[in-house]
Amino acid sequence: MSEIQLGVIEARYADMIWEREPVTSSELVKLTAVAFNWKRTTAHNVLRRLIDKGIFQNENGVVTSKISREDFYARQSRQYVEDTFAGSLPAFIAAFTQNTKLTAEEAAEIREMIDRAQTGGEK
Amino acid sequence: MSDVFLKVFNMSITASWLILAVLCFRLVFRRAPKWLNCLLWGVVAFRLVCPFSLESDFSLQPSAQPVRMATAADGEAQPYIPVVDSHLEIVENNINPMLRETFSYQQSDSVAPLQVVTFAAGNVWLAGMLFMAGFAAVSMIRLRGRLREAVRCRKNIYICDNVSSPFILGVIRPRIYLPSALPKGEAEYIVAHEKAHLRRKDHWWKPLGYLLLCVHWFNPLCWAAYILLCRDIELACDEKVVKDMPIQEKKAYLRVLLSCAQRKRMVLMCPLAFGEVGIKERVRSVLRYKKPALLLLLASAAVCMIIAVCFLTNPPREYRIGVTIPAGNTGEICYADEEICPKGSSLTFYAGEGLGDGTLQLIPVEAAEENAYDEAWYITPGMPVKIEVEKGAWFRLGIVTENPTGADKEVYVSVKNVDMRVSSHTEEPESGFPVLGDISESGQIQEKTARELAYGKALWEAYLTGTLPDGSSLDYQGEKEAAKNSFAVADVDKDGEQELLLIWDNGIMAGRAEYVFGYDEAQDRLYEKLVEWPLIRFYDNGFAVADWSHNQGPSAPWDVFWPYNVYRYDTEKDGYLPYATVTSWDSSIRDTPPDPPFYSEGHFPKDLDQDGDGILYYIFPGQWDGYYSDDCLVDGGELAEWENACLGGASREDIAVQSLTEENIIPLGYPKPSVEKPQPQG
Incomplete structure (x- = not known):
């Protein structure tokens, strides 16, 4: 099984399910409404994503885990998704934004610039 | 739509000058505090938004309205030829003839070509605007959809799995959104940066900038301005954050900036983020930031003011x-x-x-x-x-x-x-005075010229008070007697302009005279061109002949010859100059020469009298000094020859002379003045 990545909030949602499973999806809606101030649809959307990732399953409104919490974290390096929505921007916007991305050399150069700077500021 | 587009187009062009000025300012004052740059963009925004602006003599705008929309003030269908009123010679000389040729209105066309072009341009503009706005709206909706999963962290700070860079959203109640995956130490600096944005109200300025860009999307300079505005906002914000930080903290802040930039763009306040400033420039700017010297601050603020005054105002129209x-x-x-x-x-x-x-x-x-x-x-x-x-x-x-x-x-x-x-045309040129005009063929009332009015005024004065334009008095016996005199308005001297002839011949002998007046436009006054005994005979070659009032000296009887003065119109002097005086010596009246000089011994020079009629003639050239010089004696045949040389081929002008009556003066258009002196009744 390939590595499954979860965002911080997704992970909190997943924790919520693991703690209470089996749990009905309507109960999850109530829980997230209190904890995250989410709407019903949002709770369902995120849940579907977690199910799509293969961690949980929904059988007739009852959510149960396919992978236990311990198994999941044993396998994951608990690395959060940083750019889950990359690629969702229209291509022509991406064209504009791409040139602002840093290459490794540029980053190194700038880092050196910061490190070099002394208390008197850069000359 | 095309009207609105032209208005926007004009605003865009005038704002372009301001943008160029701001670009120059940025080049010259690189070290000026960045918030000053932002302020200047504010001025640009004002110019882009505000369709009106004050007129000022300091304005450096070449023109308030570079492309004139309509030529007709009253909205009538007029030949529509666009004019680029840029006040730049190169534009006016090259573009306008081109426009004239391309777009000049043809009778056969149902609409003027430029109206077609502006109509099309107006629609293209509208479409572009809708596209820009639509794009922003779609981006916003997508972003909001993602943000539904955001979870409040504290106060107005939210975290979200679905975003890669921190940003602010919302105008009235702005929220700071942070990616959920921020490393521990970074959040603090990023929040400081975003809070600085909020304090600077950047969450208002940037969307406003985008809104203006939507309207002025066709102007490349506006794109440049928007991109630079976004950069300046970030730089100014950095400036605000690091202002009071020690160098170590500055370095920490910059490392956060860098790590953010490595992941993804740092700040996404607007759905469009391609004004995003390069991380390198921000790092450099922060590192070299010093509290600006007071002098630099003052100088740049002064230049800022000057730019605002010079380009925010339109030149007086x-x-x-x-x-x-x-x-x-x-x-x-x-x-x-x-x-x-x-x-x-x-x-x-x-x-x-x-x-x-x-x-x-x-x-x-x-x-x-x-x-x-x-x-x-x-x-x-x-x-x-x-x-x-x-x-x-x-x-x-x-x-x-x-x-x-x-x-x-x-x-x-x-x-x-x-x-x-x-002009409504119903109001008369002279304040309050009714002015009568001739009805021309086209049925329009023709305006009286200043010349006619001046002549009318002079005639009223002669008729009502017996005064001449120079203030001297005529022999005046009241209106009834004055009406027996006459006048004429005609171009007697053929200088191309009409003269006023005042023929005052009803008075006592000594007071009779014919006056020829010209009109001096520059000073609006009449001046004498000739004063002589009436009636002056005017010839169309510029000569004027006036008989003597008395047939005097040795001259022949009235039925044979009457002495006369000849004048010739001088274009340069604009008046009649004495050309000659002609009189006769009838030997039957006196045999001795006329006096002065006193030739007591002399006799009538019979040898000169070739035709033997006993009459010789004097032709005194120029202004006669009163001396009967025998050098000027000629015989009848010679006189005829001389006369022919002067007037031969010329014809006497037929001048329409009118009586000096009210009915005849009124058509000249000058209102009858009220006269203070008691009017003789009847």
């Missing part, structure tokens, strides 16, 4: 007033269709296109102050005329200039600081 000079016009006054109302107490007129030189006159239409404004002002290119006027009064503008060509010609005068309206 210059009105170009056109006057049609009919073909062959020599001295008639021609009026503009527009009336002007000074906003100040003086007006300066500049001779414009077509006007070589001429005189300018202001004729009050609505004026509170009693002021004649009857002076005519010489105007020529390079020699503007400044006239003291009554503020708020309405004037018509009259031009007197020559048009020797065979076609009507349009001449222009420019004036600033006025309101303008189209």
Whole structure:
């Protein structure tokens, strides 16, 4: 099984399910409404994503885990998704934004610039 | 839509000058605090938004309205020829002829070509605007969809799995959104940065900038301005954050910036983030940030002010007033269709296109102050005329200039600081006075020229008070007797302009005279061209002959010969100069020479009298000094020859002489003045 990545909030949602499973999806809606101030649809959307990732399953409104919490974290390096929505921007916007991305050399150069700077500021 | 587009287009062009000025400022004052740059973009935004602006003499804008939308003030269908009024010679000389050729209105076309173009352009503009706005809306909706999963962290700070960079969203209740995956130490600096944005109200300025870009999307300079605005906002924000930080903390802040930039873009305040400043520039800017020296601060603030004043204001709107000079016009006054109302107490007129030189006159239409404004002002290119006027009064503008060509010609005068309206034509040029005009063939009332009015005035004075234009008195016996005199308005000396002939021949012998007056446009006064005994015979070659009042000296009887003076019109002096005086010596009246000089011994020189009729003639050239010099003696045949040399081929002018009556003076257009002295009744 390939590595499954979860965002911080997704992970909190997943924790919520693991703690209470089996749990009905309507109960999850109530829980997230209190904890995250989410709407019903949002709770369902995120849940579907977690199910799509293969961690949980929904059988007739009852959510149960396919992978236990311990198994999941044993396998994951608990690395959060940083750019889950990359690629969702229209291509022509991406064209504009791409040139602002840093290459490794540029980053190194700038880092050196910061490190070099002394208390008197850069000359 | 095309009207709105033209308006926006004009605003865009005028704002472009301001943008260019701001770009120059940024180049020169690289070290100026960045918030000053932001302030300047604010000025640009104001210029882009505000369709109106103050007029100022300091304005460096080449023109308030680079592309004029309509030529007709009254909205009539007029030949629609666009004019680029840039006040830049290169533009006017190259673009305008091109526009004229391309877009000039053809009778056969149902709509003017430019209207088609502006219509199309207007729609393209609208489409572009909708696209830009639609794109922003779609991006916003997508972003909001993702943000539904955001979870509040504290106060107005939210975290979200679905975003990669921190940003602010919302105008009224802005929220700071952070990616959920921020490493521990970074959040603090990022929040500091975002809070600085909030304090600077950048969450208002950036969307406003985008909104303006939506409207002015066709202007590349506006794109440049927007991109630079986004950069300047970030730089100014960094400046605000690190202002009071020690260097170590600055370095930490910069490392956060860098790590953010490595992941993804740092700040996404607007759905569009491609104004995003390069991380390198931000790092450099923060590292070299010092509290700006007071002097630099003051200098850049001063320049900022100057830019604002120079480019935020429009130049005082210059009105170009056109006057049609009919073909062959020599001295008639021609009026503009527009009336002007000074906003100040003086007006300066500049001779414009077509006007070589001429005189300018202001004729009050609505004026509170009693002021004649009857002076005519010489105007020529390079020699503007400044006239003291009554503020708020309405004037018509009259031009007197020559048009020797065979076609009507349009001449222009420019004036600033006025309101303008189209003359209603029902109001008469002279304030309050009814002016009678001739009805021309076209049925329009023809305006009386200043010349005619001046002649009318002189005639009224002669008729009502017996005074001449120079103030001297005529032999005056009341209106009834005065009416027995006569006058004529005709171009007797053929100088191309009409003269006034006042023939005062009803009085006592010594008071009888015929006056020829010319009219001086520049000073609006009459001047004498000739005064002689009536009736003067005018010839169309410029000669004028006036008989002596008395047949005196040795001259032949009245039925044989009557002495006369000959005058010749001098164009340069604009008057009649004495050409010769002719009299006779009849040997039957006296055999000794006439006196002076006293030739007591002399006799009638029979040898000169070739035809033997006993009469010789004196032709004294020029102004006769009263001496009967025998050098001037000629015989009858020679006199005839001489006369033929002067007047041969010329014909005597037939001058329509009218009685000096009220009915005849009124048509000249000058209102009958009220006279203070008691009128003799009957």
